[in-house]
Amino acid sequence: MNEFFKVIRSYLHEYLPNQKCCSENTVRAYKQVLNLFVGYLRKVKNFSVKKISFDTVTKETLLEFLNWLEKDRGCGASTRNHRLMVLRSFFNYAGTLDCSNIFIGVVASSVPIKKTKETVVSYLSENALEALLRQPNVERQKELRDLFFMVLMYDTAARCNELLAMKIRDLRIGAEHPIAYLHGKGNKTRIVPLFSRTVQHCERYLREFHPGEPLSSEKPLFYTKIHDVQQPISHDTVRYFFRKYEEKAQSFSNEIPENITPHMLRHTRAMHLYQHGMPMMLLSEFLGHANVETTRVYAYADTEMKRAAIEKADILRNGTPPPAPVWVDDEDMILRLSGLI
Numbered sequence: 001m002n003e004f005f006k007v008i009r010s011y012l013h014e015y016l017p018n019q020k021c022c023s024e025n026t027v028r029a030y031k032q033v034l035n036l037f038v039g040y041l042r043k044v045k046n047f048s049v050k051k052i053s054f055d056t057v058t059k060e061t062l063l064e065f066l067n068w069l070e071k072d073r074g075c076g077a078s079t080r081n082h083r084l085m086v087l088r089s090f091f092n093y094a095g096t097l098d099c100s101n102i103f104i105g106v107v108a109s110s111v112p113i114k115k116t117k118e119t120v121v122s123y124l125s126e127n128a129l130e131a132l133l134r135q136p137n138v139e140r141q142k143e144l145r146d147l148f149f150m151v152l153m154y155d156t157a158a159r160c161n162e163l164l165a166m167k168i169r170d171l172r173i174g175a176e177h178p179i180a181y182l183h184g185k186g187n188k189t190r191i192v193p194l195f196s197r198t199v200q201h202c203e204r205y206l207r208e209f210h211p212g213e214p215l216s217s218e219k220p221l222f223y224t225k226i227h228d229v230q231q232p233i234s235h236d237t238v239r240y241f242f243r244k245y246e247e248k249a250q251s252f253s254n255e256i257p258e259n260i261t262p263h264m265l266r267h268t269r270a271m272h273l274y275q276h277g278m279p280m281m282l283l284s285e286f287l288g289h290a291n292v293e294t295t296r297v298y299a300y301a302d303t304e305m306k307r308a309a310i311e312k313a314d315i316l317r318n319g320t321p322p323p324a325p326v327w328v329d330d331e332d333m334i335l336r337l338s339g340l341i
Contacts, residue, residue: 003054003098025185029086081116092105092109123264124255124268128256131249132150135248141209143241144208148201149222152180153262153266156182156192160238162183163221164235166183168214169215188288220232246258280292280295
């Protein structure tokens with residue numbers, strides 16, 4: 001095994017899991033990218049495994065690989081950028097092990113990130129959310145479960161995976177200030193508060209689905225029964241009942257959009273909190289974002305707040321044009337403000 005593949009092994013088995021503390025899913029994703037790159041060098045560039053080395057990789061090689069991803073494999077710009085970031089990370093790591101490999105890290109960093117289309121956040125208005133949550137019939141056991149799932153998802157702004165992974169012990173509804181523990185991306189756990197109304201839904205759900213079960217139980221919070229055997233509910237089940245209640249709600253409200261997804265409730269909660277004045281940094285923490293820049297998409301999406309701000313500015317001006325700046329036609333003041341005199 002030559003130096004190139006020794007570094008790959010060290011990167012996947014030592015650096016990512018032990019030094020960066022990446023989750024298994026992250027390590028698996030990075031491994032797939034490196035496999036894809038090595039496969040490209042072998043099958044498209046016709047390099048044998050023995051000939052693949054750090055000297056093999058040039059800027060042209062990286063650009064050709066990224067073009068191949070887009071043209072031959074149909075990858076979008078965001079996927080292309082993710083593959084590039086993985087390669088940058090790997091080659092920079094190689095440079096820390098051997099200074100002779102620093103140059104390839106510099107080369108990888110010089111390959112530009114491709115601009116992607118701005119993400120449009122879809123969310124429900126407060127009226128649409130209320131209409132959606134009115135659809136489950138809580139006298140039916142499954143629909144009681146469905147309602148609690150949606151209420152808990154909205155209240156906590158949880159990802160679907162986070163709710164499906166919840167255990168009974170992740171709820172602290174008997175505390176003075178009820179909370180829930182969510183286990184998210186990168187094995188990160190965050191604590192979110194629960195509203196009293198959500199606690200009421202929770203208590204009813206536990207009485208119906210987990211009678212007599214201690215609150216410290218390791219059993220999955222959400223389940224379905226197949227041949228009288230409890231099974232964790234799947235993403236398909238969640239998507240199915242979201243679609244069912246969407247169709248029912250559309251007959252009661254014209255604000256219900258098409259294709260309501262579980263993740264849309266997370267966006268909805270984030271938008272409602274932002275609209276009601278939650279600071280961006282606190283919202284980022286609440287959502288479990290690693291970078292506050294990820295959270296700024298909600299600020300860009302809120303056209304209603306922009307409209308209200310514009311209208312407020314028009315009212316303050318009382319329809320009159322803004323006054324001219326004091327430095328207009330005052331050359332000495334312009335020079336002083338610029339620091340020249």
